[in-house]
Amino acid sequence: MIISGTEYTFLVASDADRDGLSWECYCNFEGEEKLVLEVFRNDAKECFEVSPFVSELPLELYEYVIATAREKLGVIKP
Numbered sequence: 001m002i003i004s005g006t007e008y009t010f011l012v013a014s015d016a017d018r019d020g021l022s023w024e025c026y027c028n029f030e031g032e033e034k035l036v037l038e039v040f041r042n043d044a045k046e047c048f049e050v051s052p053f054v055s056e057l058p059l060e061l062y063e064y065v066i067a068t069a070r071e072k073l074g075v076i077k078p
Helices: 060-075
Strands: 004-014 020-029 033-041 045-054
Touching: 004 033, 004 045, 020 060, 033 060, 045 060
Parallel strands: none
Antiparallel strands: 004 020, 020 033, 033 045
């Protein structure tokens, strides 16, 4: 997906160490695919957490990632 002229890719990842799932957002940064933003469904704390890994991400990216994360990650402890 292209947002503000930058191409982003996304994936769902399971994290047994942190006890949850994440919706991860990557982009090509200086020739390498870098994780730039994550929404984590923390099953231990029963909450969602948003973590940016670079500064100055466009608002449209946050809006898309947060809205899509709820669909991709599902509910906490059904």
